[in-house]
Amino acid sequence: MKAVQLSSHGDRDVIEYGEFPDPEIGRNEVLVDVKAAALNHLDVWTRRGLPGLDLRFPHVPGSDMAGVVEEVGEDVTRVQPGDRVAVFAALSGEAAAEITGDAADAGDAEFPRRDDLTLSPGFAIIGENTPGVHAEYAAVPASNLVPVPDHVDWEVAGSAGLVFGTAWRMLVHRAEVKPGEHVLVHGASGGVGHAAVQIADYAGCEVYATASSSEKLDYAVECGADHGINYEEADFAAEIDELTDGRGVDVVVDHIGDATYAGSLKSLRKGGRLVTCGATTGPNPDADLKRIFWKQLSVIGSTMATMGQAEEVLDLVWQGVFEPRVRATLPMSQMARAHEMIENREGFGKVVVIPDSEL
Structure with a gap:
């Protein structure tokens, strides 16, 4: 597959778009065929190198996306191939503990209790602490997926979650x-x-x-x-x-x-x-x-929402009560330009990127 990759921390010249190994899913993960993704200021900080951020390069960034379920892990029951989904990037419970080493937070909870208003010490973010979703395909925990109704545009679904x-x-x-x-x-x-x-x-x-x-x-x-x-x-x-x-x-x-x-x-x-x-x-x-x-x-x-809170607000987005405004839609191969728009505060709302193969 093709994916956006950071070769190191640095300026926009460390951003590449090219061939990358296809992701492999675990027992509780889902492979998503990405239809639209979006940028956040978090992507800029990740690229520059947040204090204490220790990435394995090349790193695929990105915390917002929506697409179609391609494959599910053997223990996944929440979604099935063909489902339309959006990712919510906050990880907790076992998934975060594996990244942060916070064994005390590891349990059998899926992020964590969906109505829990307290984020755990083992909090981590897809795209910052783990491989992200700015790619043709992304492997994410099934518990981090939200169903997307058929009437919702991919650009809306792929840009609403984090903000x-x-x-x-x-x-x-x-x-x-x-x-x-x-x-x-x-x-x-x-x-x-x-x-x-x-x-x-x-x-x-x-x-x-x-x-x-x-x-x-x-x-x-x-x-x-x-x-x-x-x-x-x-x-x-x-x-x-x-x-x-x-x-x-x-x-x-x-x-x-x-x-x-x-x-x-x-x-x-x-x-x-x-x-x-x-x-x-x-x-x-x-x-x-x-x-x-x-x-x-x-x-x-305050931080990112819990999964339960994300589901509350995304239901309102799907209903049209809230609308993510899109300032620009670009091919993923123009990711450096997308970062430039964020850094220079150009326009209003979200910058959306589409895999070049979808255009």
Whole structure:
């Protein structure tokens, strides 16, 4: 088969697309004929080399995809050949323990209990810690597959899992947003950001979105934002102060880190919550503890969703309640260009890649 491969950590020139050994499935795994896949900022970090990330090269990246089941392992009963499926990339239980060495987390659970709201210490991610899905075929645990209805386009199915699962966990299960609350979403043009805008709007919140251009803000409004703030032209914290008559927002969704953290805390009302799932501009801002204790703020960490949470939100995606916006669809052989779009923050929404053999 052909697959995207990283020859080492580094810049985009380490990305290759070419022949790679066909994957072999284990007893609890499924071979999927990939129809569409998508990029996340995680793919950029994996390529560059996250601190502590120890990969075996060549490495196939990728955490989002959808396709048709080609073959199942002998112990698999959840799916069968011919099924349409999407992958959800968070591994736990035995699968993660094999990767992380966290034997204490190994058990007979399939990721782990599907309604469990606690991610285990042995948490790992397909495409980061294991071979990924940016290939013509992918071998994944059967427990990480979600059925895809016939009416759902491959581009939608292949790009929704990671970002909508992450945003759903952040807002619904961690920040516990309520109707009528005011929610500020940073980076509303990105994958998690545009998903968070839609989820906050669905929850009945007043939504404030930041982005770097008027065009991106127009898209954010289409997704459900009530107010748009161009952070290239204005101090977003000052804008929030004016738009809320000095009250501040109840929740800030911040996956940016250093560049937005101080302003995010300033934007919160007394007793407000900042929920974060990442730090693309740096992980170590000034903690500003005085502001946190004086205003009784909560800073809440969040990760990818559990499988049960992913199933909740993907059901809504399949119903058309939420829509992954696709900024571009490219052949997998143009993966370097796809990474460039993510790194340069070009466009709005997800970048989808299709195996060249499917085009």
